[in-house]
Amino acid sequence: MAERIAFFNHKGGVGKTLAAYHLGWVLTTLGHKVLLVDGDSQVNLTAVALGSEAFDGFYDDDKTKNSNIKAGVTPVFEGQPRSIAAFDCPTALGNDNLFVLPGHLDLQAYEGQLSLAQETGGTLSVLRNLPGALNGLIGIIEAHHNIDFTLIDLNPGLGAINQNLFLAADSFIVPTNPDPFSIMALHTLSDRVLKWSQWLRTSYDIYKDTQYPLSEKPAVFLGTITSRFNKHSSKAARKFDERIQQIDQTVKDVLFKKLEGEGMTLAMKKYEEAFALCPDMGPGMPTSALSLARIPDFQSLAQISSNNEVPVVALNETMLREGGLGGSSLIAAQKNVQEFSMIFDCVARKVKLLLNVE
Numbered sequence: 001m002a003e004r005i006a007f008f009n010h011k012g013g014v015g016k017t018l019a020a021y022h023l024g025w026v027l028t029t030l031g032h033k034v035l036l037v038d039g040d041s042q043v044n045l046t047a048v049a050l051g052s053e054a055f056d057g058f059y060d061d062d063k064t065k066n067s068n069i070k071a072g073v074t075p076v077f078e079g080q081p082r083s084i085a086a087f088d089c090p091t092a093l094g095n096d097n098l099f100v101l102p103g104h105l106d107l108q109a110y111e112g113q114l115s116l117a118q119e120t121g122g123t124l125s126v127l128r129n130l131p132g133a134l135n136g137l138i139g140i141i142e143a144h145h146n147i148d149f150t151l152i153d154l155n156p157g158l159g160a161i162n163q164n165l166f167l168a169a170d171s172f173i174v175p176t177n178p179d180p181f182s183i184m185a186l187h188t189l190s191d192r193v194l195k196w197s198q199w200l201r202t203s204y205d206i207y208k209d210t211q212y213p214l215s216e217k218p219a220v221f222l223g224t225i226t227s228r229f230n231k232h233s234s235k236a237a238r239k240f241d242e243r244i245q246q247i248d249q250t251v252k253d254v255l256f257k258k259l260e261g262e263g264m265t266l267a268m269k270k271y272e273e274a275f276a277l278c279p280d281m282g283p284g285m286p287t288s289a290l291s292l293a294r295i296p297d298f299q300s301l302a303q304i305s306s307n308n309e310v311p312v313v314a315l316n317e318t319m320l321r322e323g324g325l326g327g328s329s330l331i332a333a334q335k336n337v338q339e340f341s342m343i344f345d346c347v348a349r350k351v352k353l354l355l356n357v358e
Helices: 016-029 044-049 050-059 068-076 105-119 133-145 160-167 178-207 235-263 268-275 300-308 316-323 326-353
Strands: 004-007 034-039 095-101 149-154 172-178 220-229 292-298
Touching: 004 016, 004 034, 016 034, 016 044, 016 149, 016 172, 016 220, 016 326, 034 068, 034 105, 034 133, 034 160, 044 095, 068 133, 068 149, 068 300, 095 133, 095 172, 095 220, 105 160, 133 149, 133 160, 149 160, 149 316, 160 178, 172 235, 220 235, 220 326, 235 292, 268 326, 292 326, 300 326, 316 326
Parallel strands: 004 149, 004 172, 034 095, 034 149, 172 220, 220 292
Antiparallel strands: none
16 A cells, blocks of 8 residues: 655745655655645646646547546546546656646535535435545556556645545644744644544544545654755854744644644654664754754756656756856866755655664
8 A cells, every 4th residue: 555645834935836746756766656645726746746748738638638636536526427437647747657646726615515514414315425535546556557656746734635634544744944934824724724633533533434534643743854045154044044943933832732633643762763873864853853854945946847747856957057057167067956856855864764664
């Protein structure tokens, strides 16, 4: 069975999509087949992974337009006389082991039905299969493609669709960034995921005999990934570092303690073991065992990566030169690519250790 990891923070702009994309890509370099699930109706993960040419025609082509997350659960939500069925998922541009379950703009159209189904607690027979439909679809796709890891990119919200995608996961990562609102969001996030976990505990037996049952256990916390801060020595960099430390402290004192009480954490010894796995991550070295990594702002690399439609970890010298870099700028960029690759390689190995995956 695949290990499912949700990337969730209801605060937007924290880099969750790019973190999922890069981690998925690096896990494939370690020999795994990975599925990216785009649960965000903005479909950014789908666009990034497929590349502009494939993405532009994907939702118009009769051969592929129904190969997406919304169409996959349509039989259940629209009461059609057929079951959820597997379909071939596209692969990411340049990586045949990185599969994509594409998102859809209108997935949110099912939010109201799903919310009603959960609120009525299975008392309306016509709605009983809805809460487990997304979980069922992901499982069917995983089996179809023999997936090892599934990375679920949630939208920045607290609605029923996010709840179901979160509860379909075995574990979760909280992407964040160093600003005051991220600290506020950690408090809200901790309360919300506890409510979702408690709903699962009280509802599992209600839905266990449906065609699409819920996952049996709530997701466990793997750590945070803090993105987009200035890695250079300056007043701004020091301010970012102070905020990252505040985030780490809030995670330890608020998020982790609440999750621990609900059984949604691993033993602290396990996080410490993962923390010690990569003793020198350069600018990505976290200072907390509950942080998987810090992802610095690598400036021009983001644009060059976007122009070439590959992750930063796949940038090569030709791409960098075509991006206008040369001389000392090229050398610095190559060093940054190496640092970025090292950081995500460490994150991938930490995740495997935390989940006891060989």
